[in-house]
Amino acid sequence: MLTGGRVEGVVDGGSGDVVPAVGGGPRADVVLRAARAVVDGATRAVSVAVREGRIVAVEAFEHPWAAAREVVLAEDEVLLPGLVDTHVHVNEPGRTEWEGFASATRAAAAGGITTILDMPLNSVPATLDPAALAVKRAAAAGQCTVDVGFWGGAVPGNADQLAPLHAAGVFGVKCFLLDSGVAEFPPLDAAGLAVALAELARFDGLLLAHAEDAEEIDAHAHPGGRSFADFVASRPPSAEARAVRALAEAAARAGARAHVVHLSSAAGLAEVAAAKAAGTRLSAETCPHYLTLDAGAVPDGDTSFKCCPPIRDRAEQDALWAGLLDGTIDCVVSDHSPCTVELKRLEEGDFGIAWGGIASVQLGLPAVWTAARSRGVGLETVVGWMASATADLAGLRDRGRIAVGNVADFAVFAPEEEWVVDARSLHHRNAVTPYEGRRFTGAVRSTWLRGNRIDLEGEPRGELLHAPARERP
Template identity: 60%
Template sequence: MDLVVRAPRAVVGGAEIACTVGVRDGRIVSVGPLGPATGTPAAAVRLDLTADEVLLPGLVDTHVHVNEPGRTEWEGFASATTAAAAGGVTTILDMPLNSIPPTTTLAALRTKQEAAAGQVRVDVGFWGGAVPGNGADLPELHAAGVFGFKCFLIDSGVEEFPHLEPDRFAAAMEVTADLGALMIVHAEDADLVDESLLSGRRYAGFLASRPSTSEDSAIARVIEQAARTGGRAHVVHLSSAGALPALRSARATGVDVSVETCPHYLALTAEQVPDGATALKCCPPIRDAANRDALWSGLAAGDIDMVVSDHSPCTADLKARGDGDFSLAWGGIASLQLGLPVTWTAARERGVPLARVVTWMATHPADRVGLTHKGRIEVGADADLVVFAPDREWDVDPARLHHKNPVSAYAGRHLTGAVRHTLLRGRDVTTDRPPEGRLLRRGHR
């Protein structure tokens, strides 16, 4: 063996057990009982977890905005993947915006891959973008190995990535259905968003301007087109629990639609957002406590498939633009390094076991995008492993995070659970060793 890990506690197959994990050539080759130390297989390196640590599979975050090239001052591959490793995330999928150029053509994909090469500490795959007029580009991007296509049903916030009106969305769904590709959708209905309700620093005005009905309506459109075309669809960053009955009903009839939510929707509530606190601005917005509780119920029932970050950073000046004016500040929450402890802190308060959190943050996202050798501790999987201290308490200091800009919705928040080591293919990537991450293609290991 190259590495043997002895873990009195490990999340394996959706449950917590004691085990010994053997690694050779970057893959898990054995998962066996935790016997006496004297009986441990010989290995070049042996890692013994302490009683306060749990071995987890590396998390798979399928919703990350890296922004390089073009807006690298917001975030870049070096900073994003360093933050990911520190947060127990061993695989990320990069969104097709807010980089310049956006990943809407094969040439743009190559530009982004060239920018990432040699910088990444964890494995990185790429989404393509579906925008008006690029239908002919989608087959080329699909053949080049993007993991699917992202589109907006409302203004994306950046002019180089325009949204799809209903007829264009229907046409794009026909293309992705023919390709067998996954279409991931920012689902808000512009006709139900009322920016006249914005009222400067008041969070209540921002929340009222983007009601839950705007999400519910747009998600109904996604379901309709997935059913009509037989295509595969995925709803990103669900904040409205009101859409869950429609999603549940559609899936019961065989519509191939999945849905994610994010740590900020599970941990934060509108009642907790002070006026002027634009660090907590995101679209769709953080809603009230009853809605948050309903999202947790949706996770428990299996109506929500996964929890991913929607890491959407920007520079500090853009987040503070307008001195706390919600109509002017950039919307997005940077949380790549914090997703696991934020979600675990909220989960344990509700009596949710760590193994369920791992399923939502590692196994399910990996499976939905075809990375079935990721997000699990089993023979044949990549040896992407995390040593996690679930009872370790700490306070968030944005200046100590690896995100490029020290802006956090969780500044000063008391969390439970800390990542001590992250291993990518059996090698510790939370050290100063040169980056060893790989650029991933759909369908290729």
């Protein structure tokens, strides 16, 4: 939540305005001074000098600078690198009433995120070839408050488009191993998965996979209705485990890189751990809703909690936290997957017909931090999962860290500030979230893109990104 608290201090400590600064050292456009900043995995006092949108130096808090202006953070604030969210469904064009680039990127900025990667499905056309990517980029142009990159898609019959998609700038491709829920993005069967991985292995492309096994899901067919327990039972951990195992085995045979999206269970986690131990090039992510929401507390009929895989119980949640802490799970992303209020079918409360997806791109950092601090996990660790690890997944080596040479993207965070979620105040297009009324600790005070504080009501200044060239290991 972007609040109106003290964000910018001043070198004269008085007026509330940013004033010109003087000093020695390299010339800078702006210097940010923070008594607390997350740098190199630790929290310390620093001053960060920015020139032409890049960090040119990180020095002690008191270091003298020759700078056009200075910004001094308030005592209760921590300077973080801008977060990188590699799993966001923007849905534009085609389903812009669900979400769009303008609203999604404003919400991201309000949540301390400075870079998002857009998923290839739920938009029409899906991002399955360079022509569709061009349509997506044209729709995004001029609308984005933060920087935006794009994933492509892998579906039956488009293996010959995977290399052209990468040449056109996607960061990797996503597939489903069961019905995606939208007709324009069909799933890969075992043979199709093998073909896609073999093609990606030629140029070391990355395959992201929604890993639930179709046969297991079919065997646990959901009867519909208002019972959340019935819905959870219809997407058992065994379906995730079976699909992760199949993905890992196929990736190992092809010598390809693969990534499990939105991991939700201890059984799936065990398969990821086994694959990594065997040397398979497999990584995994999980999401705030799996780390913070407990299936046992979900009211029957409250379809704002529906997502696939489902939110599970506290024991599964504990396993995911352990997997993050031991490095089996690499990162935390939002899987922001919104829809209209009507598609959530809140009045009927029927989990069989409601759209599945959690809208949370603005809320990820405070949600995860609230849970992390209750478990004794430090802010530095959370930032690693949500900034540097996600940047590394995408190959964005100049983001996700406060380091010399990196893009000067920052989030100013007040880790002790408490607030209550009001869905109507969020920048998401539709005011539906399972976090409604939830009390969080930790508020985003401001977000900075390339050394400039983002004005959520101002002209969008986000850029559209192309994936950097990658060298084979």
